[in-house]
Amino acid sequence: MIVYIIKRIGMMIPTLIIISMVSFVIIQLPPGDYLTSYAANLRQEGDMVDTDELEMLAERYGLGQPIYVQYWKWVSGIILRGDWGQSMEWRKPVKDLIWERMALTVFLSLISILVSWFVAIPVGVFSATHQYSMPDYLFSALSFIGAGTPGFMIALVIMWIAMRQFGLNVGGLFSREYMVEPWSLAKFVDLMKHVWMPVVVIALGSTAGSIRTTRANVLDELQRPYVETARAKGLRERKLIWKYPVRVAMNPFFSTVGWTLASLISGQTLVAVVLSLQTTGPMMLRALTSQDMYLAGSFLLLLSTLTVLGTLISDILLAWVDPRIRMGS
Amino acid sequence: MTDTPEDTRPSDYEELHAISDIPEDYPAPVESEEVLEAAADAATEVGAEEERLYVASQWQLTWWKFRKHRMALVGGAILIVFYLIALFCEFVAPYDPAAFFAQYKLAPPTAIHIVDSEGALRAPFVYGRIRDRDPETLAYIYDDDTSDIHRIKFFVHGTPYKMWGLREMDLHLFGIDAPREEQSILVFGTDRLGRDIFSRLCYGGRISLSIGLVGVSLSLFLGVFLGGVSGYYGGRVDTIIQRVIEFIRTMPSIPLWMALSAALPPDWPVIRVYFGITVILSLIGWTGMARVVRGRFLALREEDFVLAARLCGAGEVRIILRHMVPSFLSYIIASVTLSIPRTILGETGLSFIGLGLRAPAISWGVLLQEAQNVRSLAQAPWVFVPAVAIVLTVFAFNFLGDGLRDAADPYAR
Numbered sequence: 001m002i003v004y005i006i007k008r009i010g011m012m013i014p015t016l017i018i019i020s021m022v023s024f025v026i027i028q029l030p031p032g033d034y035l036t037s038y039a040a041n042l043r044q045e046g047d048m049v050d051t052d053e054l055e056m057l058a059e060r061y062g063l064g065q066p067i068y069v070q071y072w073k074w075v076s077g078i079i080l081r082g083d084w085g086q087s088m089e090w091r092k093p094v095k096d097l098i099w100e101r102m103a104l105t106v107f108l109s110l111i112s113i114l115v116s117w118f119v120a121i122p123v124g125v126f127s128a129t130h131q132y133s134m135p136d137y138l139f140s141a142l143s144f145i146g147a148g149t150p151g152f153m154i155a156l157v158i159m160w161i162a163m164r165q166f167g168l169n170v171g172g173l174f175s176r177e178y179m180v181e182p183w184s185l186a187k188f189v190d191l192m193k194h195v196w197m198p199v200v201v202i203a204l205g206s207t208a209g210s211i212r213t214t215r216a217n218v219l220d221e222l223q224r225p226y227v228e229t230a231r232a233k234g235l236r237e238r239k240l241i242w243k244y245p246v247r248v249a250m251n252p253f254f255s256t257v258g259w260t261l262a263s264l265i266s267g268q269t270l271v272a273v274v275l276s277l278q279t280t281g282p283m284m285l286r287a288l289t290s291q292d293m294y295l296a297g298s299f300l301l302l303l304s305t306l307t308v309l310g311t312l313i314s315d316i317l318l319a320w321v322d323p324r325i326r327m328g329s
Numbered sequence: 330m331t332d333t334p335e336d337t338r339p340s341d342y343e344e345l346h347a348i349s350d351i352p353e354d355y356p357a358p359v360e361s362e363e364v365l366e367a368a369a370d371a372a373t374e375v376g377a378e379e380e381r382l383y384v385a386s387q388w389q390l391t392w393w394k395f396r397k398h399r400m401a402l403v404g405g406a407i408l409i410v411f412y413l414i415a416l417f418c419e420f421v422a423p424y425d426p427a428a429f430f431a432q433y434k435l436a437p438p439t440a441i442h443i444v445d446s447e448g449a450l451r452a453p454f455v456y457g458r459i460r461d462r463d464p465e466t467l468a469y470i471y472d473d474d475t476s477d478i479h480r481i482k483f484f485v486h487g488t489p490y491k492m493w494g495l496r497e498m499d500l501h502l503f504g505i506d507a508p509r510e511e512q513s514i515l516v517f518g519t520d521r522l523g524r525d526i527f528s529r530l531c532y533g534g535r536i537s538l539s540i541g542l543v544g545v546s547l548s549l550f551l552g553v554f555l556g557g558v559s560g561y562y563g564g565r566v567d568t569i570i571q572r573v574i575e576f577i578r579t580m581p582s583i584p585l586w587m588a589l590s591a592a593l594p595p596d597w598p599v600i601r602v603y604f605g606i607t608v609i610l611s612l613i614g615w616t617g618m619a620r621v622v623r624g625r626f627l628a629l630r631e632e633d634f635v636l637a638a639r640l641c642g643a644g645e646v647r648i649i650l651r652h653m654v655p656s657f658l659s660y661i662i663a664s665v666t667l668s669i670p671r672t673i674l675g676e677t678g679l680s681f682i683g684l685g686l687r688a689p690a691i692s693w694g695v696l697l698q699e700a701q702n703v704r705s706l707a708q709a710p711w712v713f714v715p716a717v718a719i720v721l722t723v724f725a726f727n728f729l730g731d732g733l734r735d736a737a738d739p740y741a742r
Contacts, residue, residue, distance in 0.1 A: 018576060026589060153719070153720065160707060160710070163704070266582055270583065288684065303581045
């Protein structure tokens with residue numbers, strides 16, 4: 001097992017290197033030089049352009065030099081000094097901007113996964129044990145709608161209903177007064193008050209998918225002879241179902257949690273923009289439109305790394321569950 | 330597929346006939362005559378039914394199976410209607426999508442009546458509109474003028490347009506018997522600038538629906554070509570292609586799409602942005618297709634009929650095109666159908682957040698930008714109609730794809 005994990009991590013490194021290159025190249029694609037627009041930006045705001053500062057930045061990030069030099073300066077800065085570059089728009093180091101957003105993104109995704117399991121597993125099991133009943137049809141229809149409707153539209157509809165019925169403007173993760181506050185217990189409580197709505201929207205799509213998977217898996221398991229045997233031996237139905245078929249049917253869930261996490265992180269980008277959450281999505285969108293290349297590039301790199309990590313977790317869990325994978329070539 | 334040998338008739342066919350040869354002295358059960366007759370009848374019936382199945386071509390089998398999936402048929406019908414509207418949007422849309430109705434800003438949809446104020450039944454008509462201002466909020470309010478009745482007519486002459494950019498025409502599917510300056514029929518209301526949402530929806534469908542088809546054709550081409558090469562030749566080529574696919578799939582799709590479309594120069598004309606977005610969307614889409622194709626190729630390569638064809642001296646190209654492709658074409662069609670909505674949603678999402686197509690262009694995503702502000706949504710819920718069109722399209726494609734996927738393997742029970 002340990003050998004497998006080490007091997008798998010070894011395979012991850014070249015992927016990460018290529019991802020960092022691709023992120024950098026994509027961010028470099030828009031025409032125009034970052035430094036020129038930075039200077040223009042400063043002038044526009046009526047600030048004095050500090051030529052020394054510009055030169056220092058140019059030197060530090062290799063601007064104006066061939067792209068591989070710039071790439072090397074960027075990547076080595078990240079690895080050696082934890083320096084992710086400078087945000088032109090915010091006029092702050094990127095590293096001061098991204099971590100809180102990344103943490104909130106991961107936090108939201110984790111809660112969404114938990115919520116979707118919490119809902120999907122009982123509903124899926126119920127649907128399977130009451131196959132072709134009215135509630136089963138109802139849940140199937142609902143999960144079909146949930147899986148087909150894009151999250152950002154659901155977000156819009158929920159916002160609209162909240163606006164219309166309660167006159168509430170339900171965007172964001174924090175109340176206005178906590179927006180720029182440092183973290184405290186009160187701010188956390190405030191976050192928990194706001195977090196339910198985005199979580200419902202983000203979790204909806206994956207809940208719908210999970211209900212269908214649970215239902216199909218449990219249905220498969222219910223036909224197995226061991227269920228019949230347990231029933232023949234007089235095991236109570238409730239205990240029988242939750243102890244055996246459900247546990248087997250849950251396996252794919254835990255082993256694919258990494259992929260689910262990755263797709264949630266990618267999928268919630270648009271939801272976050274609509275709901276103006278303080279997560280990566282809206283900031284990355286702004287960075288992209290204003291060509292704030294180090295900020296956008298760092299997000300692209302970090303989100304991709306998260307996806308790779310998610311896949312790693314899934315692969316390890318799969319190998320742990322299924323000996324054929326870890327023993328195979 | 331069709332050359333099922335004669336001797337694969339149901340085995341009980343022979344047996345049933347053999348029963349009649351039972352010697353006389355065999356202790357026959359009571360009522361044996363009747364039972365036997367009934368059984369023989371049933372057998373011939375089943376025989377005829379199965380006979381029909383045996384001689385049917387694969388396409389017939391697929392169609393029969395598909396027909397049973399009612400939701401798929403509904404989905405297919407919806408899509409045919411939507412694509413026809415998109416194809417003939419100039420004709421279906423009553424007005425010019427870019428023209429403003431200065432007197433109707435954020436006007437609600439025109440109600441279509443068949444019963445007039447005196448309770449008499451008549452052909453579909455609309456009332457004339459009067460605009461007023463709410464004395465408190467100063468917002469416009471629209472009222473019906475029940476004395477001013479306009480009949481809805483079909484095939485009317487109205488706003489001139491150029492059909493497919495080729496021919497000057499002014500025939501529209503429907504309209505009312507009044508010039509557009511005086512009265513109008515606004516099926517889904519108007520937007521903030523007073524443009525007819527229904528007309529814009531028809532024109533937007535042309536871009537949004539076609540981007541799905543164009544994008545998927547592109548990923549289909551890449552996917553079939555690279556997946557086929559990968560699956561047919563195997564070895565090192567396969568490894569390289571698989572690594573590339575794995576790599577592309579590890580990049581988170583939406584942030585990647587956002588970054589790539591932000592790199593499209595803002596001064597590009599609409600048509601180039603359109604193709605740029607299409608290419609970006611299919612950059613990820615082809616990997617799924619390539620996997621399906623490769624999987625089928627790997628499975629089919631070992632099949633007896635491929636070996637037989639090879640032993641008969643058929644060339645590689647002939648084996649692939651004549652024998653392998655027909656047997657997995659249905660899988661490809663199903664997987665294409667299921668990936669079209671993903672492309673459509675990709676375009677919609679990108680345009681919605683302002684990274685895809687931009688304002689003078691009309692796509693469903695661009696139309697949805699109107700709904701971005703909750704306040705305008707609360708004030709005029711009809712600006713959300715494009716979302717309904719998108720969701721309907723996605724569902725229709727999903728149902729159709731589900732049905733096709735089930736039908737793709739007509740031999741499975």
